[in-house]
Amino acid sequence: MYQRIFVPVDDSTTSAAALKEAVRFAQDQHAVVRLVHVVDLAQFFWGGAEFIDTSELQKSLLEAGRKVLATAEAEVKAAGVQVDSELHQTYGERISRVIVDDAKAWNADIVVMGTHGKRGFDHLLLGSVAEGVMRMAVTPILMIRAE
16 A cells, blocks of 8 residues: 655654664565655855855764664665655755655655654744654654654
């Protein structure tokens, strides 16, 4: 039924829980998993501040993203599940939009992702990538909370 399982990953405990569930799901369904990590480089890009070199910060973010993907990919492969991965870079675009667009382009059957379950003031300040994905996605979504 679900042959293409799409999993956005980061280095959080909720992402790790979602990945474990996606792997179990993929084993049961004999499915392929696509791992995606999105790095927003705009958070360290100040065009008008010529005296601040943010290139090293951006390189560090990209390297951290590669490590997140490599760790997740190793976990999926160790479980005997076929996997591919993609590191996306954006400059201020909504991370949830990048995730939804990639899931659609990859023809995902389902998106499995973690959610922190923030509410109130924390949610107002931080927003929610998971909520954005839920609002925009055209595929089924399985949200996993780690607690």
